[in-house]
């Protein structure tokens with residue numbers, strides 16, 4: 001949509017002349033709408049666990065004679081839901097630091113393969129718990145990369161934990177990595193539920209989830225991939241879905257080996 005301003009061309013109206021300013025406010029409206037949507041999402045996401053905490057606590061307070069096992073299971077819900085809220089707030093803080101340019105990345109040269117090993121190791125237990133086979137293979141030797149190791153490990157962890165979450169038990173998850181020109185890449189492939197075509201463009205958006213109930217059940221906040229994208233962008237890299245035949249999902253992360261991030265080297 002367009003907005004029209006008519007302004008006198010010169011301070012002295014007698015001289016005449018009118019300046020016509022046409023503003024395209026479409027972008028501005030879109031940004032406003034996104035902001036409103038975001039606030040609505042945040043409120044909703046926080047209200048759900050709060051409502052649960054409140055009602056379980058209320059029941060506990062009102063029924064001193066509850067069997068101990070029941071009381072205990074109520075307390076567990078309360079603990080789980082408060083953990084959820086903590087997660088959401090932490091993720092929101094991370095995103096807001098990016099928004100305000102206050103996310104200080106700690107750049108260093110680190111061995112890319114070692115970081116992937118780390119992430120694989122920390123996910124191994126969770127994968128096993130779900131009966132998944134988690135395989136890792138590198139194409140050639142991986143170089144050192146100039147980046148914030150901790151944040152990049154977080155990216156890999158987010159992607160890998162999604163593969164674990166969105167694959168029915170007993171699935172297969174493959175992590176591969178290699179070098180291509182001046183970049184390194186990493187791919188996580190699963191044979192899970194996959195992402196419907198119409199959602200593929202949107203899963204990197206804040207709070208966007210294909211199946212809210214499923215995501216929540218597995219402890220998701222709907223912010224993992226948007227955080228991953230911010231971190232990767234700060235490294236001048238890319239994160240995207242790769243179309244592969246067959247069921248499941250493949251996410252690919254590409255990062256410059258060094259020298260392009262923030263002009264720091």
Ligand code: ADP
Pocket residue numbers: 158162163166167190192193194195203204208209210211215216219220221222223224225226248249
């Ligand atoms: P969440 O906390 O919900 O997992 P993310 O931002 O990490 O949030 O992911 C956004 C959504 O993308 C998920 O809710 C899920 O619907 C979809 N998604 C992400 N990874 C996968 C995957 N490997 N398989 C299927 N769906 C996925």
